[in-house]
Amino acid sequence: xxQTMKSFWAGVRAESPxxxxxxxFGLIYGALALSAGLSPAAAQMMSSIVFAGSSQFVATQLIHxxxxxxxIVLTIGVVNLRHMLYSASVAPYIEHLxxxxxxxxxxxxxxxxxxxxxxxxxxxxxxxxxxxFFLGAGLALWTTWQVSSALxxxxxxxxxxxxxxxxxxxxxxxxxxVPVCKDKPVVAAALSAGIVALLAYSLxxxxxxxxxxxxGILIGTxxxxxxxxxxxL
Amino acid sequence: xxxWLVMLLGGALTFGMRLSFIYLFGRFEIPAxxxxxxxxxxPAVLSAIIAPALFMPNDTLDLSWSxxxxxxxxxxxxxxxxxKNTLLTIVAxxxxxxxxxxxxx
Numbered sequence: 001x002x003q004t005m006k007s008f009w010a011g012v013r014a015e016s017p018x019x020x021x022x023x024x025f026g027l028i029y030g031a032l033a034l035s036a037g038l039s040p041a042a043a044q045m046m047s048s049i050v051f052a053g054s055s056q057f058v059a060t061q062l063i064h065x066x067x068x069x070x071x072i073v074l075t076i077g078v079v080n081l082r083h084m085l086y087s088a089s090v091a092p093y094i095e096h097l098x099x100x101x102x103x104x105x106x107x108x109x110x111x112x113x114x115x116x117x118x119x120x121x122x123x124x125x126x127x128x129x130x131x132x133f134f135l136g137a138g139l140a141l142w143t144t145w146q147v148s149s150a151l152x153x154x155x156x157x158x159x160x161x162x163x164x165x166x167x168x169x170x171x172x173x174x175x176x177x178v179p180v181c182k183d184k185p186v187v188a189a190a191l192s193a194g195i196v197a198l199l200a201y202s203l204x205x206x207x208x209x210x211x212x213x214x215x216g217i218l219i220g221t222x223x224x225x226x227x228x229x230x231x232x233l
Numbered sequence: 234x235x236x237w238l239v240m241l242l243g244g245a246l247t248f249g250m251r252l253s254f255i256y257l258f259g260r261f262e263i264p265a266x267x268x269x270x271x272x273x274x275x276p277a278v279l280s281a282i283i284a285p286a287l288f289m290p291n292d293t294l295d296l297s298w299s300x301x302x303x304x305x306x307x308x309x310x311x312x313x314x315x316x317k318n319t320l321l322t323i324v325a326x327x328x329x330x331x332x333x334x335x336x337x338x
Binding site for chain 2: 164
């Protein structure tokens, strides 16, 4: 197997533990979208057009509540603001690639693909085929999301509402965050973001999430620079 | 607004944000402070999603013993801390929630 394919499959493998959490999330999305009144075709297409789990859940809920279309679009934008930060984070590693690669990788830049890829970049550094790792992780997630959405739409109301499948999403995030809490600034960032998310939960359009993330990032950065402020400024 | 138009606009907006800095990188210098801050993006964003899911399962703060999602979340955090294993963390957290729901129904 050549180096390109090795990197691609390494990306698929790195992504696969995360897919265990994604799959039930997709099942739930499919079932919820149908019960909110979307047609099966629209529910399935949202998974490839928007392709961002939590915003799809929010959009489904808003469609169910007959929210005006423009508000739904803006809410999707706000919920997905964090992707700009992911975009800035991976940008230096794929700077050299042609535009068609950048467009393709931007399309698959989801929470879970980002999580697996940035760990790879930070640990292994830059290699000539590492964009194939990124693509492998991204396509593994894309495929899982499409299949699980389709299955959720198919099974629809047959899934008992007492099944706590939606809990798989926060569990996946716990599995990602806890291992990176290796130093005090990261712990401070995680804890402060969590606390602000609770305090600001009632803000509209999931703005509490954005605010909490920004406070966490700020506190982590300040914490890290406490001992060496001159190095940065 | 038509549901398909909502999806197309929402999708275009999401894709635009995902492409934003990938496209712009190299056209201007990202300040050192911003680069440093990026390390905190994943733990901050994900913690901001986790905390309400554990502490506010019904949209209000619930610190009681009957908040099984919080208890199961603590189990998952301990497993993640001890093992650093993604799959084991999800399975342990889900099993804890199911057991709590069945036993203390």
